[in-house]
Amino acid sequence: MDTYPSWLRVLEILPPHVVVVDDHGIICYVSGDVAALTGHQPDEIRGFDIRGWAPKWHLDADDDIGGTTYVRSNRLHDRRVLELRDRDANDRQVTAIFLPIALEGKAWIIAATIDEDATDARTFDVRVRDVEARLHAASVVAELEERFRHAFDDNMAPMMITDLDDRILSVNVAFCQMIGWTRDQLMGQDSTPFTFPEDLGISEVTHQRLTSEEVDRARYTKRYLHKDGRVVNVEISKSTARDVRGNKLYFVISERDVTEERMLSAQLSHQALHDPLTGLANRAVFEDRLSLAHARMRRTGGLGAVLLMDLDDFKGVNDVHGHLVGDQLLTAIAQRLELETRSSDTLCRFGGDEFLYLAEGLNSPDEADVLAVRLLEVLALPIAIAGTQLEVHASVGVVIWDGETVDHSEIVRNADSAMYEAKRRGKGHHVIFTPTLQQQAVSRFALTQELRKALTNGELAMHYQPIVNLATSHVVGFEALMRWQHPERGAIPPNVFISLAEQSDLIFELGALALRESVETASQWNSTYPNSGSPFITVNFSSRQFHSPDLVPGVVSSLMTSGLHPEKLVIEITESTTLLDVAETLSVIEQLSRLGIAIALDDFGTGYSSLSYLTLLHPKIIKIDQSFVSPPRASVHNDTLLETIISLGQKLNMTVLAEGIETEHQFNRLRELGCNLGQGYFFSRAVPKDEARRLVGVMLPTES
Ligand code: C2E
Ligand code: CA
Ligand code: CA
Secondary structure (H helix, E strand, O other), rough: OOOOOHHHHHHHHHHOOEEEOOOOOOOEEEHHHHOOOOOOOOOHHHHOOOOOOOOOOOOOOOOOOHHHHHHOOOOOOOEEEEEEEEOOOEEEEEEEEEEEEEOOOEEEEEEEEEEOOOOOOOHHHHHHHHHHHHHHHHHHHHHHHHHHHHHHHHHHEEEEEEOOOEEEEEOOOHHHHOOOOOHHHHHHHHHOOHHHHHHHHHHHHHHHHHHOOOOOOEEEEEEEEEOOOOOEEEEEEEEEEEOOOOOOOEEEEEEEEEEEHHHHHHHHHHHHHOOOOOOEOOOOHHHHHHHHHHHHHHHHHHHHEEEEEEEHHHHHHHHHOOOOHHHHHHHHHHHHHHHEEEOOEEEEEEOEOOOOEEEEEEHHHHHHHHHHHHHHOOOOOEEEEEEEEOOOOOOEEEEEEEOOOOHHHHHHHHHHHHHHHHHHHOOEEEEOHHHHHHHHHHHHHHHHHHHHHHHHHOEEEEEEEEEEEEEOOOOEEEEOOOEEEEOOOOOEOOOHHHHHHHHHHHHHHHHHHHHHHHHHHHHHHHHHHOOOOOOOOEEEEOOHHHHHOOHHHHHHHHHHOHHHHHHHEEEEEEEHHHOHHHHHHHHHHHHHHHHEEEEEEEEEOOOOOHHHHHHHHHOOEEEEEEEOOOOOOOOOOHHHHHHHHHHHHHHOOOOEEEEEOOHHHHHHHHHHOOEEEEEOOOOOOEEHHHHHHHHHHHHEEEEE
């Protein structure tokens, strides 16, 4: 490389006959034709003291030439004769014009030499003027260059100028700051030492493209390594500077630090693809992976499985312990599940308390079964959150599929059906999807349609199961239970159609029907048997119904139309209903009890049964679930539980009602324990309205 500064290349696009001498008298630049005048090659003169070539040259402080006065005034100097010594030590006279200019803080002098043969005064003047003009242009260019240099140095954008071998000729402050190197460390280097090792190839490829004439400008991105070890992402714009003849001179490189931008967009795309709470992949990722897996499976064969895990009673956790604990629980479960996730598989949060697991490359359906067990075992140990040990269960629906499976959405739908079936089988189960389940899903749909018709066709009716005072054996009340007599299928169990109705909005109409009919019936009994301790009626309210804003107005209007005394109405809700929104539940209970309506807590003992919670709700009646009253196998443990629940109710001043009494033995035992009320097949099943009317006040069981 030449020793003169890169910007001096600008002179190559200026006219011939140019010499540049710095203020120490060193020749910084000499054009080929001036050198040729004296038989030299430019390289033989460049970098040397001018006094070796022009012996009469003197740099005197008083001399204008090289003096700073000129540098500032920036005007053309007089024409002068300059004696140059040629190769054979002969001096040759040339006429020259001197132009002082300021560059890089130093005084530079550009001397234009005029051919000595130009003796003709007119020609000479023309040529001089020509050169003057050109030199003036040069000074303008130099000034521009100077401005450019300022723009370059002070530019916010990191910039550098490199030679055609990509070595740094000049670099600005912003660039130095960006990579933590000093200007001195960078000068003369190429970018290798501060390029991120994996990106070295990028620079080479671009350099080749730019030097092979293909293009004059390239844009690309690469990574640098900051002195402190940080990775810096840059967007680079590199362009070739050429002279008037089209020769390549150098490269001007302007860069942009896009590290933060990259990080932000990475964060954004992470957010788009991940669940913010657990950090797991989200639905979108899952669907993407599923279709990829599907395509792969079509090529390579093999089996895949999708497992849909849904936590049991997660809602309850949220409501009892608060959303913060609920969130922590989900995160903890996600972490445990992640540990069980094979690298080839995908785990994602599907929303709420649902997780999806996508497994690929299974050899047999059994492997999916094993996987489901493994995922459920993740919850075998309680999870400690905020000092509480939470026991969580989940239900898992499994779908096994292969390349033949056509519709992805069907896979998830089927996993959902299987999960639904698993839930029905109780907590902590998994079910593998089968076509039968699909049929069930289809028939569930059909049945819902029929239930809609049943409502208008009058196929739904209320039956009443007597409630007995265990001490006296008198029938004191009834539980209203809905019956569906399907014209073709016969009786459809309420467990089936009530849960169907709960999944659609039909539950509101069903609930309204139950309330209307029950209250109407109870009111009739009360007028028929005004003195026989008119019976109360208990009506089941499903969760969504209880939380509907129409609840209180609906109850009030049914009481008003029927004329039933509010104290004869008991509303049965289950614990999970009350957990849905504890604050709201309390306020509704409060409103109802102000009206004189009592609450019975149904299925007591099967839910969370937190004691502090029981005192908070303070239902008038607790209904001990049948599983305690007539368990599949009688045991001492169970008997103790029964005893505890009854004495608890008594202590809290609640009426205890035992459900599902089937034997005389159970009846006697409950009476002994001081249980207040009972119902069950031992006394009577739920019977139609007219039959029930005959049971009001009767002693049960009647001796047959
Ligand atoms: P539940 O509220 O726990 O009702 C008690 C269930 O136990 C009734 O079943 C009743 O027939 C049954 N049962 C009563 N005594 C005995 C017994 O000694 N042994 C046995 N094994 N079972 C006995 P059912 O009528 O099939 O109702 C099932 C569930 O359907 C009810 O459970 C309730 O949750 C729901 N349900 C019924 N009618 C309505 C209604 O009108 N509205 C709402 N929301 N839910 C209803
Ligand atoms: Ca009930
Ligand atoms: Ca019950």
